[in-house]
Amino acid sequence: MPFTLPGRCEFREEIRKSRFITYAAPIASAAEAQAFIERHSEPDASHNCWAWKLGDQYRSTDDGEPGGTAGRPILAAIEAQDCDQVVVLVIRWYGGIQLGTGGLARAYGGGANKCLQQAEKRLLVSRVLLNCSCGFSELALLKIRLAEVDGLVLNETFTGNGVDLQLALGEAFIDPLQRQLADLSRGRIRLQRA
Structure with a gap:
């Protein structure tokens, strides 16, 4: 590495x-x-x-x-x-x-x-670009979970319904983070490759 x-x-x-x-x-x-x-x-x-x-x-x-x-x-x-x-x-x-x-x-x-x-x-960690959306109340918890796996928030755009995020995350952490975010949001937050 x-x-x-x-x-x-x-x-x-x-x-x-x-x-x-x-x-x-x-x-x-x-x-x-x-x-x-x-x-x-x-x-x-x-x-x-x-x-x-x-x-x-x-x-x-x-x-x-x-x-x-x-x-x-x-x-x-x-x-x-x-x-x-x-x-x-x-x-x-x-x-x-x-x-x-x-x-x-x-x-x-x-x-x-x-x-x-x-x-x-x-x-040096190779990161994958991802997009996701979350509600305002979920943003702080999402950022905490992302920081725990050394992920980065590249861009955040506030909309009328919540926040659209562009993230960078190591490949090995995508599935575990997806499960955590699904549990956190009752399945509403989904990570999608950019």
């Missing part, structure tokens, strides 16, 4: 006089990843190397380091930590001592790995 991050995290280290700062954050789109990279890159740094993964999409760059010594090791660290929907930026200020290609790969990949290891992680 893949994980993502609930928020931004960072890791700092010095390797043979070169200073490295690693930032990692959750993303929901490629544009969000690029915006994070642009916002946190340091123009005065020697290199701003990064990688991101979003489902089947991924990108990485070595930003002037020898080919394959920065971006790919960062991406490998993301995959090794079973992360998805994550961007990692590793910033390096050169300290005057050459690290060699193996040393660079270990420094960039290791920094990304340590940053993701120490970060709090959140399980």
Whole structure:
């Protein structure tokens, strides 16, 4: 099961006089990843190397380091930590001592790995879109039951007869929640796939 991050995290280290700062954050789109990279890159740094993964999409760059010594090791660290929907930026200020290609790969990949290891992680749950309607008096109980199974209310529209809801819920919780809601409403509340 893949994980993502609930928020931004960072890791700092010095390797043979070169200073490295690693930032990692959750993303929901490629544009969000690029915006994070642009916002946190340091123009005065020697290199701003990064990688991101979003489902089947991924990108990485070595930003002037020898080919394959920065971006790919960062991406490998993301995959090794079973992360998805994550961007990692590793910033390096050169300290005057050459690290060699193996040393660079270990420094960039290791920094990304340590940053993701120490970060709090959140399980990525695949959710199904559902629609349902309920009466005003049933809304609070429906939301409580939905929260118990880590479901989300994406949209609610108040009508003359009650509330129309758009929900997102993990597949395994649909049938149990449907039974609870049927009991709660004497069969009036039905979950329908969107």
